[in-house]
Amino acid sequence: MNELTVKQQRVLAFIQRHIQGHGRPPTRAEIAQGLGFSSLNAAETHLRALARKGAIELTPGGARGIRLLAEASPEGGPAATAAGLPLIGRVAAGSPVLAEQNVEAHFEVDSALFRPAADYLLRVSGMSMRDAGILDGDLLVVHRTPEARNGQIVVARLGDEVTVKRFERSDRRVRLLPANPDFSPIEIRLDHDPLVIEGIAVGVIRNGRL
Amino acid sequence: MNELTVKQQRVLAFIQRHIQGHGRPPTRAEIAQGLGFSSLNAAETHLRALARKGAIELTPGGARGIRLLAEASPEGGPAATAAGLPLIGRVAAGSPVLAEQNVEAHFEVDSALFRPAADYLLRVSGMSMRDAGILDGDLLVVHRTPEARNGQIVVARLGDEVTVKRFERSDRRVRLLPANPDFSPIEIRLDHDPLVIEGIAVGVIRNGRL
DNA sequence: CTGAATACTGAATATATTTACACGCATGAA
DNA sequence: TTCATGCGTGTAAATATATTCAGTATTCAG
Incomplete structure (x- = not known):
């Protein structure tokens, strides 16, 4: 052709x-x-x-x-310059987590470090997961998936809010548990309230204020 | 500019x-x-x-x-970061921290993520820095330097022991403070006891057991 | 020969894009 | 305070660009 x-x-x-x-x-x-x-x-x-x-x-x-289109530029192209993992800052209301506007930067992070695979980084705000060693400003390493098992730390979306909590499901009810006694668990009835699991935490990266 | x-x-x-x-x-x-x-x-x-x-x-x-204009996009990525950061597991008695025998693996980690620059990763054992969000098994991101300022978290070597603590110096005395009330501070008199600062912590990476 | 594809000129038009202008709000320095 | 800078919203041109339409020639396979 x-x-x-x-x-x-x-x-x-x-x-x-x-x-x-x-x-x-x-x-x-x-x-x-x-x-x-x-x-x-x-x-x-x-x-x-x-x-x-x-x-x-x-x-x-x-x-x-x-x-x-055809091979013209060196090699690699889009695949090789994978650009690393996107860092998600604040998630603008109504936008998908990975929407361009939410991406603050890209970082090369070895995927072999995390299992299952890391898909993006989410900047954590607040201290609700303090006792799990996740502090304000930390970058949560997230594997994108809608499925979570009990006990896993998930990135959940409630309406326009995105939150990080420990996941616990019982029948028709889901509880999102903070790891800090100063915060209260969130109860969700799957029948009524909208809940979207944006991913599960597979790691944490902290890079400042030590 | x-x-x-x-x-x-x-x-x-x-x-x-x-x-x-x-x-x-x-x-x-x-x-x-x-x-x-x-x-x-x-x-x-x-x-x-x-x-x-x-x-x-x-x-x-x-x-x-x-x-x-400025060089940023071309390749650089995997090639530039060549071998990545060495992960130091247990430090064998008497050997330098970065000795081959102590290196467990190498991981690609974006250096732009840490400041000052990351030089190696050290696997933390024990819970003595729990309240600083550094847990057992975490990888401490370390910048190699013999100089530390008060309040920084350092990788210190006391004889054959390598430990991670918060640094505090007053005149001829150095105190290594844990971030966990269950542990006790370590006092060192620079005149008598040997103390080597192997580096300062510039970050933390956690990759399992969340 | 004849239709199809290539290779153009020239003109008209609807968008796509740049760029100037007017304001609002916060922060840090003078 | 006042001034400068960063960071935005909004509106309105001017002009850069893409795209269509109408023709003309040439080449080439059928």
């Missing part, structure tokens, strides 16, 4: 060079000017042809929506 | 991830939406700040005219 015309190869090469040199894909106008076309449509049709042949991917409607 | 705000770092990280994931820099609108701003200008101001501080370069008038 990869039989690019000489012209098409030239256009493709131009796109590659442009990204290299400018850090972003070219516009139709830039392609036309760069290759000597006097009509934007010349560039457009070439792009369509390249997309059809699988050399690039076009994002409709967006500026500079050209993406190289 | 490189003193980025936490917010600015987040914006920068978002841009890096966007380029990684979409092959082109984000627009102001995409930044705003991704980070939860409801005004485009929030993104614009951050970009100006980042450009002023030399983190990025802006192309006036062009769509997605954002360019990363």
